[in-house]
Amino acid sequence: MTVLLQANDxxxxxxxxxxxxxxxxxxxxxxxxxxxxxxxxAGKSSLIKLLTGLRKxxxxxxxxxGVELGLHDPTQRxxxxxxxxxRPHLYWPLTVMQVVALARLVxxxxxxxxxxxxxxxxxxTVGIRYLxxxxxxxxxxxxxxxxxxxxxxxxQPGLIIADEPTAALDPARQLEVMQLLHQQARNGAGVLLVxxxxxxxxxxxxxLLLMQxxxxxxxxxxxxxxxxxNLRSVYQLDAQLDxxxxxxxxxxxxx
Amino acid sequence: MKYAWLIxxxxxxxALVELASGPAHINxxxxxxxxxxxxxxxxxxxxxxxxxxxxxxxxxxGAALAISGAALQGLLRNPxxxxxxxxxxxxxxxxxxxxxxxxxxxxxxxxxxxxxLGGATLAVLVLxxxxxxxxxxxxxxxxxxxxxxxxxxxxxxxxxxxxxxxxLQDAYFWLLGSIGNRSGxxxxxxxxxxxxxxxxxxxxxxCLDALSLGEDTASALGFPxxxxxxxxxxxxxxxxxxxxxxxxxxxxxGLMVPHILxxxxxxxxxxxxxxxxxxxAVLVLxADVIVQHLPANEExxxxxxxxxxxxxxxxxxxxxxxxxx
Numbered sequence: 001m002t003v004l005l006q007a008n009d010x011x012x013x014x015x016x017x018x019x020x021x022x023x024x025x026x027x028x029x030x031x032x033x034x035x036x037x038x039x040x041x042a043g044k045s046s047l048i049k050l051l052t053g054l055r056k057x058x059x060x061x062x063x064x065x066g067v068e069l070g071l072h073d074p075t076q077r078x079x080x081x082x083x084x085x086x087r088p089h090l091y092w093p094l095t096v097m098q099v100v101a102l103a104r105l106v107x108x109x110x111x112x113x114x115x116x117x118x119x120x121x122x123x124x125t126v127g128i129r130y131l132x133x134x135x136x137x138x139x140x141x142x143x144x145x146x147x148x149x150x151x152x153x154x155x156q157p158g159l160i161i162a163d164e165p166t167a168a169l170d171p172a173r174q175l176e177v178m179q180l181l182h183q184q185a186r187n188g189a190g191v192l193l194v195x196x197x198x199x200x201x202x203x204x205x206x207x208l209l210l211m212q213x214x215x216x217x218x219x220x221x222x223x224x225x226x227x228x229x230n231l232r233s234v235y236q237l238d239a240q241l242d243x244x245x246x247x248x249x250x251x252x253x254x255x
Numbered sequence: 256m257k258y259a260w261l262i263x264x265x266x267x268x269x270a271l272v273e274l275a276s277g278p279a280h281i282n283x284x285x286x287x288x289x290x291x292x293x294x295x296x297x298x299x300x301x302x303x304x305x306x307x308x309x310x311x312x313x314x315x316x317g318a319a320l321a322i323s324g325a326a327l328q329g330l331l332r333n334p335x336x337x338x339x340x341x342x343x344x345x346x347x348x349x350x351x352x353x354x355x356x357x358x359x360x361x362x363x364x365x366x367x368x369x370x371x372l373g374g375a376t377l378a379v380l381v382l383x384x385x386x387x388x389x390x391x392x393x394x395x396x397x398x399x400x401x402x403x404x405x406x407x408x409x410x411x412x413x414x415x416x417x418x419x420x421x422x423l424q425d426a427y428f429w430l431l432g433s434i435g436n437r438s439g440x441x442x443x444x445x446x447x448x449x450x451x452x453x454x455x456x457x458x459x460x461x462c463l464d465a466l467s468l469g470e471d472t473a474s475a476l477g478f479p480x481x482x483x484x485x486x487x488x489x490x491x492x493x494x495x496x497x498x499x500x501x502x503x504x505x506x507x508x509g510l511m512v513p514h515i516l517x518x519x520x521x522x523x524x525x526x527x528x529x530x531x532x533x534x535x536a537v538l539v540l541x542a543d544v545i546v547q548h549l550p551a552n553e554e555x556x557x558x559x560x561x562x563x564x565x566x567x568x569x570x571x572x573x574x575x576x577x578x579x580x
Contacts, residue, residue, distance in 0.1 A: 049471075052475055053474075053475075054471050054474055054475065074474070074477045074478070074479050074482070075477040077477065078475060078476050078477030078478075079477070081475065082475075083472070083475035085468075085469075085471060085472055085475075088468055088469065088472055089468070089469055090467055090468060091332040091333075091466070091467055091468075091469070092332075092467050092517075092522040092523070092524060093517070093522045094467060094522055094523065098522075098523055099467075099468070102464060102465060102467065102468065102476060103476070105461050105464060105465055105476055105477065105478070106476065106477040
């Protein structure tokens with residue numbers, strides 16, 4: 001296992017001084033799926049922005065392949081990190097194929113047979129080849145998410161960072177997407193996901209980072225993080241992880 | 256790109272028709288033959304000194320205005336953005352008018368285009384600052400209305416202090432937009448700025464494609480906007496500044512051409528950008544041929560015709576945009 005991404009005590013504040021991320025550290029290795037979980041407003045998406053280089057930390061460092069993220073050329077960084085936004089918005093009426101082809105912009109081979117084969121394979125892997133010539137804007141939210149996932153696969157990055165990749169998907173598709181991301185990790189990529197669905201997090205993530213109020217509340221394997229006490233403190237839920245089935249069973253809400 | 260070839264066929268045809276258009280009835284083919292064989296003739300002089308500069312300016316201004324519209328729409332990710340609707344042309348014209356009517360343009364040949372370029376840069380910067388706080392299409396259009404009104408009134412205000420008592424009337428007609436009575440000097444004045452501006456804009460074409468998915472995704476795709484923003488601003492300013500300096504304010508070209516391309520060919524911003532060059536040239540050539548053939552007592556300013564076409568086009572777009580929203 002090689003360290004792909006490493007954050008050391010990173011902090012970030014909003015313009016009005018609100019703490020969004022406070023002294024968070026994490027490591028992502030090759031072949032590993034790490035899940036970032038936590039209630040709304042815990043700082044998960046802000047952390048993702050720091051890890052993808054979209055925002056610079058106020059303090060602390062983020063290292064990609066051992067080199068500070070800001071020192072990487074943007075093109076180089078784009079080849080290494082594939083980022084799926086929470087709610088990506090398309091501003092022009094492009095087809096699915098044209099959207100997925102954006103992944104090859106930095107490679108400059110979208111119009112070549114080799115590039116086309118990569119795009120076609122990405123669509124095939126996600127199972128949306130039949131959507132290739134459809135207008136992206138006319139798709140359902142779930143389908144749009146799959147297209148963006150195909151876009152990430154088409155970039156062939158070593159590291160995939162996705163902000164809620166299963167939101168707006170039906171349960172069957174959620175499982176498919178998680179299996180797909182898991183497979184990418186098994187093929188050698190590092191995968192970092194923000195997830196709301198705790199059962200999916202328990203089932204598919206090798207390690208979890210539980211965030212609350214911009215800080216890391218707990219970190220470790222699912223059984224270490226998804227304890228009754230942690231879930232009560234962070235989510236105000238009476239819930240527990242059923243380890244054999246890796247399912248989070250909610251008894252009641254306490255809050 | 257199924258209809259794109261049509262543009263490439265129309266361009267030389269319209270250029271020939273433009274060369275053949277004018278008050279004097281001459282045979283263009285004879286003139287071209289004289290030109291090739293280096294024979295002196297009246298026809299050759301008319302074509303070389305009068306009609307060729309006009310044709311070239313139609314092509315250059317059309318291309319410059321259209322590619323600027325396409326670049327602005329891509330940068331702001333707004334289909335209703337164009338240099339004239341956002342007040343960029345008007346601010347550019349304000350600076351050009353100051354340079355023209357207060358004698359600054361006599362100091363050196365590049366003062367006029369540089370002044371117009373400076374005005375355009377200022378306008379784009381103000382707009383970018385405003386659009387950070389004003390979200391959405393409405394905010395952008397309102398900012399454009401404010402900037403247009405301000406630039407227009409400042410132009411009139413400035414001209415009332417001009418040393419030339421006829422400055423206001425002169426400038427009024429100049430601002431309506433025209434490429435008539437221009438010489439080869441005007442072509443040489445605009446060409447370097449337009450070439451530089453177009454090269455800058457074309458170098459951003461892949462960034463504009465990435466921006467289709469918003470600033471964050473574009474950055475994640477390897478195209479951080481801060482790195483390209485200045486190239487786009489200077490590219491638009493060079494094109495608009497040069498076009499305004501030689502032709503006044505020809506409106507709606509930057510709005511209409513990218514839209515027509517999007518409905519006929521493709522919505523990919525890089526392709527819209529590239530095809531706007533011949534597309535804009537075709538539209539302005541066509542409009543200039545029409546104004547020269549209208550049975551009016553005086554030639555209708557080109558900008559008036561493009562506004563007559565573009566105004567309803569803009570309203571239709573606005574309605575369609577609202578119904579979609």
